Amino acid sequence: MTVPPGALVKGTHMYIDASRLDAAGTYRLLVGSVVPRPIAWVTSGVAPRPINLAPFSSFAWVSQYPALLGFTVNRRPDTRKDTITNIERDGQFVVNIADESMLGVLHASSERMPPDVSEAEALGLTLAESTLVAVPRLAEAPISMECVYDRTIAFRPDGGEFVVGEVVAWHIRDGVLADGRIDTELLRPLGRLAGPRYTGLGVVTELPAVPGG
DSSP, X not given: OOOOTTEEEETTEEEEOGGGOOHHHHHHHHHHHSOXXXXXXXEEOOTTSOOEEEEESSEEEEETTTTEEEEEEOOOSSSOOHHHHHHHHHSEEEEEXXXXXGHHHHHHTTSOOOXXXXXXXXXXXXXXOOSSSSXXXXXXXXXXEEEEEEEEEEOSTTSOEEEEEEEXXXXXXXXXXXXXXXXXXXXXXXXXXXXXXEEOOOOOOOOOOOTTO
């Protein structure tokens, strides 16, 4: 077992001083602790430029109304990623949600490709027109959310940048929406674990609603 710097065993737990960790060590603990994570499969870029496609698993909604989504784009050592460059330039993007049948192609889309290559086209995915934004969505995705760029929050010069957008339109596959709600068991979304590992929906447990919850 590899013990991180500054780690001490205290009873049944290992204590790790976060200040003793480097960036790689911190990342390994984060992605293993915050699990499973939903995946934002983001299309960005406006024709005639290539349409970029990339998955981001540091992803959540940050406001209920208006609906605001956010995801973290980590910096590369030499440059920013195409996704954030496209979004800040064009002011719009689409968050697609993949289902379990799309695991292989979603994972493949994380490969770094040149800026002049469209990952969606290279992987044989179909781009469909959005309604309120110029960025196309993935036709195969069961859910696509058209977003207008709101802001970027940069935490540190060498850290990730948190991109926020407002959802202005949804595209939801027939059969996934029931009584105004998305049925998760019909959606069958993917989740991200540590490393190149993913999980499906698994067992769903429903409990009685908590009064006032």
